[in-house]
Amino acid sequence: MKVVLGIVLTFLVLMAADGYTEQRHDMVERQILSRGITDSRTISAMITVPRHQFVPEDLRSQAYADYPLPIGYGQTISQPYIVALMTSSLQLKGDETVLEVGTGSGYQAAVLAEIVHHVYTIEIIPELAQRAETVLSELGYRNVSVRNADGYFGWEENGPYDAVIITAAVDHIPPPLVSQLKEGGRLILPLGNPLYYQALTLVEKRNGEMFTSHISDVRFVPLTGFAQEGEVEGGREPVEGKAEEAAENQGTPTEEKQNTYPMSPLIVVLVLLAGAVILFWIFNRRSLQE
Numbered sequence: 001m002k003v004v005l006g007i008v009l010t011f012l013v014l015m016a017a018d019g020y021t022e023q024r025h026d027m028v029e030r031q032i033l034s035r036g037i038t039d040s041r042t043i044s045a046m047i048t049v050p051r052h053q054f055v056p057e058d059l060r061s062q063a064y065a066d067y068p069l070p071i072g073y074g075q076t077i078s079q080p081y082i083v084a085l086m087t088s089s090l091q092l093k094g095d096e097t098v099l100e101v102g103t104g105s106g107y108q109a110a111v112l113a114e115i116v117h118h119v120y121t122i123e124i125i126p127e128l129a130q131r132a133e134t135v136l137s138e139l140g141y142r143n144v145s146v147r148n149a150d151g152y153f154g155w156e157e158n159g160p161y162d163a164v165i166i167t168a169a170v171d172h173i174p175p176p177l178v179s180q181l182k183e184g185g186r187l188i189l190p191l192g193n194p195l196y197y198q199a200l201t202l203v204e205k206r207n208g209e210m211f212t213s214h215i216s217d218v219r220f221v222p223l224t225g226f227a228q229e230g231e232v233e234g235g236r237e238p239v240e241g242k243a244e245e246a247a248e249n250q251g252t253p254t255e256e257k258q259n260t261y262p263m264s265p266l267i268v269v270l271v272l273l274a275g276a277v278i279l280f281w282i283f284n285r286r287s288l289q290e
Helices: 002-017 021-035 040-048 057-062 080-089 107-113 126-138 175-179 226-232 265-289
Strands: 069-072 075-077 097-101 118-123 144-148 161-166 181-192 198-206 209-218 255-257
Touching: 021 040, 021 080, 040 080, 040 107, 057 069, 069 126, 080 107, 080 181, 080 198, 080 209, 097 107, 107 118, 107 126, 107 144, 118 126, 126 144, 175 181, 181 209
Parallel strands: 097 118, 097 161, 118 144, 161 181
Antiparallel strands: 069 075, 181 198, 198 209, 209 255
16 A cells, blocks of 8 residues: 555656646657557657657647647757657667767657667757757756767767667768668668658668668658758769658568669660660551551
8 A cells, every 4th residue: 555655646746846747648648659659668768758848938838749849940859759669660778879860959869868878969050959968967868968060970989889860851871870880780760852751761780781671751851961062062862752750650661681783884775775676666566557
């Protein structure tokens, strides 16, 4: 009986200290568990982290709603379901070191910090980096390190990492982040056209090779800095993506080995010749019919 009373009193104290506890539980039940995410570590983190502390004060009444919210400087705090989906997809066990590219509000870093040993997170916008660092510090997260820099290049001195999470859209997998990922590690990112739609993609590093799995269809704000500058300079070929941010269900992963080799010139020539032969045959057939 005393144990039960203790639990009830503890719950009441938490409710008194944080009026959003009920909203967090409702968020997890309606938005996350109902969509098939059952990873216990992720669920515990989503219930624990006070999401309302990471959004602007005038939007706190919407903090636990089922959609992203603006946080200033053209950036957003992701929809709760997407945060849970990306976190659970990394299959974290608790002793990992994780690199996050795109700190934003700091909410995703806090969720990760509830699970892993240490989170290194990078934000290119100075004001957001400072704000996130302040909030995380005030909430007592001592296992999160924030850096104001271009996340495209990672944080090499603290690598290699067990997992890497990119929280902004990019049309290719940044090579520096691949090199900072441990063998057997996982990297998750919204891969596709930064100005349109993307495919939430899980990348696994096995024997030095990269294998990708499609998880869901999403829409994120673009990864700024070198990622955009390189695209403008024409140094990369975009990867197309599709669909929408608020995906209702987790997609069935389809795995494929990343192939970076260009198409053989001989194959191109053969394809063109085959096309010419087909066109010639169609033209002659029509001539005979006439």
